[in-house]
Amino acid sequence: MSETSIKMSESSIKVKSKAFLFDLDGTLVDSAPDLTESLAITFNQLGLKPPSHEKVKSWIGNGVDKLLHRALTNSVDGIASDDPFWSARKLFFDAYQKQSGKLSKLYTGVREILEYLQKKKVPIACITNKNRAFTLPLLQMLGIDIYFEVVVCGDDLSNKKPHPEPLNYAAKKLGVENQFCVMVGDSVNDIKAAQAANMDMICVDYGYNQGQDLSLYNVKAILSNLNNVQVY
Numbered sequence: 001m002s003e004t005s006i007k008m009s010e011s012s013i014k015v016k017s018k019a020f021l022f023d024l025d026g027t028l029v030d031s032a033p034d035l036t037e038s039l040a041i042t043f044n045q046l047g048l049k050p051p052s053h054e055k056v057k058s059w060i061g062n063g064v065d066k067l068l069h070r071a072l073t074n075s076v077d078g079i080a081s082d083d084p085f086w087s088a089r090k091l092f093f094d095a096y097q098k099q100s101g102k103l104s105k106l107y108t109g110v111r112e113i114l115e116y117l118q119k120k121k122v123p124i125a126c127i128t129n130k131n132r133a134f135t136l137p138l139l140q141m142l143g144i145d146i147y148f149e150v151v152v153c154g155d156d157l158s159n160k161k162p163h164p165e166p167l168n169y170a171a172k173k174l175g176v177e178n179q180f181c182v183m184v185g186d187s188v189n190d191i192k193a194a195q196a197a198n199m200d201m202i203c204v205d206y207g208y209n210q211g212q213d214l215s216l217y218n219v220k221a222i223l224s225n226l227n228n229v230q231v232y
Contacts, residue, residue: 012228013221017200019176020117021167023185024128024135025060026207028110029142032057033103038096039071045091046084048072060208061187063129063154068092076210093133100134101141107206109227114147120231125170129154129161129189150174162192167199184226191217202229 025031032053040050051059051071059070068088072080080088117124124147128135132153139145150173152166159165171178183194186207191214194201201219204226214222223229 012230013202013223014230014232015182015200015202015220016232017122017182018180019123019125019171019174019182021125021127021170021181021183021199023161023183023187023190023207024126024130024138026186026209027107027184027190027204028126028144029104029106029138031100031104031138032060032208034096034099034101035060035067037103038092038099039067041095041099042088042091043071046088048084057208058210061129061189061210063160064092064096064131064134065089096134097137101138104138104142106142106144107204107226109225111144113226113229114144116227116229117231118147122231123149123174123176125150125152125174127152127161127166127170127183127193131155162189162196164193164197167193167197171197171199182220188212188214188217191219 022028036053036056039056043050059067059076068085069078069080070076072085072088114124126139126148130153132155135151135153136145150170152170154160157165157169167183168178171181178198181199182202183190183199184202186204187209191201203214203219203222205222205224
């Protein structure tokens with residue numbers, strides 16, 4: 001792991017890596033609009049006031065169940081009671097399966113960095129806490145599923161990020177030792193997972209990080225555009 005952090009927004013960074021592991025929501029894709037709309041549909045069906053877009057953005061990153069608990073309790077640490085949680089969960093799954101991808105879009109530089117890494121023959125994985133039923137259709141709709149050799153979703157393994165298991169699993173599937181992998185993400189969950197897995201970490205400054213200051217953590221770089229990454 002790197003001993004120092006390079007903080008930058010526009011400058012390029014050269015990385016020695018044999019594999020890249022990318023978070024999805026808030027790193028590659030701005031999915032908050034579709035999540036906000038799906039929650040609005042769900043809450044309207046339950047007769048509840050839907051949360052604002054800004055609130056939803058601050059709650060993304062720990063999977064659908066955690067998002068619903070936060071939305072139902074209006075608290076990042078909240079745990080909703082079984083009723084209305086299970087009713088809301090079913091309604092949300094139905095709504096999001098129909099809504100996902102309609103408003104979501106790739107962040108600037110995402111397609112370029114994926115194409116660049118593919119041309120450099122650097123294996124790429126996507127590691128997300130989002131359920132597989134939502135992840136694969138979203139990747140396909142945005143036309144980036146073709147870049148990933150491995151996709152690890154929130155319901156694939158026993159543990160989600162910030163546990164290192166998804167990263168360890170992806171590295172093994174790619175056939176690359178952990179110390180030669182770079183994790184790219186937008187949140188402290190990604191950072192903690194990378195550190196526990198003994199991987200370098202690159203952060204983006206535009207995602208969903210619950211307002212936490214990523215510069216306080218030992219990461220390789222904080223970027224505003226992933227197209228600023230170069231591999232050697």
